[in-house]
Amino acid sequence: MTQPTGFGDMLLGLSHLIQRRHVQICAEHDLTPAQSQLLCTIKDEPRRMVDLAAQLGMAKPALSQLIDRIESRGLVRRTTDGQDRRVVMIHATPEGQKIGRALYEDVDARLPDVLAALSSADQERFAQLVAAIPHVHCPRV
Amino acid sequence: MTQPTGFGDMLLGLSHLIQRRHVQICAEHDLTPAQSQLLCTIKDEPRRMVDLAAQLGMAKPALSQLIDRIESRGLVRRTTDGQDRRVVMIHATPEGQKIGRALYEDVDARLPDVLAALSSADQERFAQLVAAIPHVHCPRV
């Protein structure tokens, strides 16, 4: 028991802060968080469905439908350019690419607002601690 | 720019780690995160719909339906014991109370698992930094 009582709660609270801020920023770009993560993931290079599903941590049918919705808005395109004709590649359209890149930068710049109350030094300490947690980078955008 | 590039991403990654762990723990108690938060909030004392909605950060209709679902499982009860007959109080049933308390303790004990890779000293530092962020406590469970 190194943590004070209520630490689990505090972590949940922190997570909600981050999520709410993310929803806000995504909404300004007219996207949901799920759509935003998809778009950010493929903004620079296309991916296969299977790989995307693994990276985003969702089942294939869920991804298929997420792509249906965002494809119908013209931000994403399905192609089958591989030699394996079972494979579907997901590309960002030019507009999707533009939105994805702008959103990515915006999130990176403004999500840390949730830490605004901490001093610069504390924010830096926080960043270093978070960076030391495994899997904070990989599984999503 | 005190943070390294990608810090927004890292915060998102951290949030997802926490969320996934929360989903796991809640699932072991046969609840979704939303149901779990509702139950934890009213586990010790009843609340009015309006106050619950504000505390959980959701609109009244959404809360109404969340309560419909969890009430149909017998974990929650609506009463109108106030002098203001418009007000509906949400209570945990004895079973709901039992589950809510067990879940709360479980979350508090096991959610910090996501930080397992950090040293004890670093976990403590992390906890202190998080505790210094305003609104980490209040808005939810």
Place this chain on the structure above:
DNA sequence: TATTGTTATACTCTATAACTATA
């Protein structure tokens, strides 16, 4: 008229099972 809560409706997200097409 303002407040409390519900109903109606619709959309996103996600899961599982069954399916098609290709390898």
Place this chain on the structure above:
DNA sequence: TATAGTTATAGAGTATAACAATA
């Protein structure tokens, strides 16, 4: 037979608008 992806179906969560009851 195994893999990639889709379709079908269902349920949770949430939002807005319209409504009913009470103050």
